[in-house]
Amino acid sequence: MFTGLLLLATHLFFYSCTDNATPLPPDPGKYSTGIFVVNEGPFGGSGSISWYDPASGEVVSDVFARENNGALLGQFVQSLTFHNDKAYIVVNGANKIYVVDAETFKFENTIEGLSLPRFFLPLDDQTALVSQWGADGLTGSVAKIDLNTNTIIQTIPTGAGPDKMLRLPDGLVYVANSGGFGVDSTISVLNPADGIEISRILVGGKNPGSLALYILPGGQVLPYAHCRASFLDSSPKGWVGPLDGTPGFETAPYGDDLVAGPNRQSLFFSAGGSIWKVVYPAAPEKWIDQAAYGLACDPDNGNLYCADARDFSSAGEVVIFNAAGDRISAFTAGVAPGEIVIKR
Numbered sequence: 502m503f504t505g506l507l508l509l510a511t512h513l514f515f516y517s518c519t520d521n522a523t524p525l526p527p528d529p530g531k532y533s534t535g536i537f538v539v540n541e542g543p544f545g546g547s548g549s550i551s552w553y554d555p556a557s558g559e560v561v562s563d564v565f566a567r568e569n570n571g572a573l574l575g576q577f578v579q580s581l582t583f584h585n586d587k588a589y590i591v592v593n594g595a596n597k598i599y600v601v602d603a604e605t606f607k608f609e610n611t612i613e614g615l616s617l618p619r620f621f622l623p624l625d626d627q628t629a630l631v632s633q634w635g636a637d638g639l640t641g642s643v644a645k646i647d648l649n650t651n652t653i654i655q656t657i658p659t660g661a662g663p664d665k666m667l668r669l670p671d672g673l674v675y676v677a678n679s680g681g682f683g684v685d686s687t688i689s690v691l692n693p694a695d696g697i698e699i700s701r702i703l704v705g706g707k708n709p710g711s712l713a714l715y716i717l718p719g720g721q722v723l724p725y726a727h728c729r730a731s732f733l734d735s736s737p738k739g740w741v742g743p744l745d746g747t748p749g750f751e752t753a754p755y756g757d758d759l760v761a762g763p764n765r766q767s768l769f770f771s772a773g774g775s776i777w778k779v780v781y782p783a784a785p786e787k788w789i790d791q792a793a794y795g796l797a798c799d800p801d802n803g804n805l806y807c808a809d810a811r812d813f814s815s816a817g818e819v820v821i822f823n824a825a826g827d828r829i830s831a832f833t834a835g836v837a838p839g840e841i842v843i844k845r
Contacts (some may be wrong), residue, residue, distance in 0.1 A: 540835030548578025706740020
């Protein structure tokens with residue numbers, strides 16, 4: 502996401518306290534399901550994780566602080582990934598990943614030694630990948646992590662600004678090289694078993710930030726990429742398209758997220774203050790007039806969760822639409838809500 506692209510503050514102390522840090526009553530399974538929102542937080546402040554229960558409408562505004570005696574995560578909380586019995590919270594500005602219990606959010610460990618980390622991709626019970634921009638925001642790489650020791654065991658160079666990663670059924674991992682503090686137009690293809698980049702795919706736009714799988718009617722798997730555009734261009738343009746060599750489509754610039762709909766036979770992304778829908782091989786169709794800094798689609802019912810960051814300095818909002826495109830609900834999030842994770 503873009504809030505963390507310009508400056509990084511020094512590390513915040515782990516056990517700083519907040520005014521709303523009253524511990525919740527013990528409830529080991531409270532966070533076993535629900536909607537989790539990653540709030541990057543303001544410049545000079547701390548990000549947070551919000552939790553929403555669709556059944557009851559309950560919202561916990563800062564799960565980590567509430568469950569860890571007011572502890573702060575730090576500046577630019579980037580992403581959240583659940584794997585087995587743990588959750589991995591990537592904090593870009595702190596150059597670390599917090600490891601917490603997946604159901605209680607109690608702190609367990611940290612993964613350190615990273616350089617502007619972005620996203621976390623588990624490979625199996627033993628290892629995971631973390632995309633990172635590098636200290637200069639340009640020298641991108643993917644760190645391979647030993648999940649038993651929470652240490653980096655290998656670093657794989659990529660293009661500039663590696664962001665979201667997508668693992669294909671054949672085991673290869675695609676990495677969107679978003680350009681970081683510069684410009685890139687490639688997707689790195691990694692063989693995680695060998696720990697090497699085997700190729701780079703040139704796309705039709707600048708600064709690809711997200712990837713998603715589309716499944717054609719015959720069952721063929723088709724990876725797509727979404728490009729945000731470059732701030733350096735006088736007439737910036739976004740782009741979305743498949744990674745099979747066929748032409749893609751220009752879009753409005755500075756959009757975010759590319760997510761799959763139910764059965765992966767449609768895709769959604771944000772651009773130009775609206776949500777767009779993609780059905781292969783047609784051009785994107787404007788679906789909903791709604792700004793979104795982050796998206797998630799419920800694979801069961803098709804509900805679309807749209808994170809509206811508003812002014813990036815006050816509380817944001819997550820707006821929920823059903824599969825027909827009708828607004829059905831909304832709830833308050835933290836400052837600069839971006840990534841949304843649906844946990845069943």
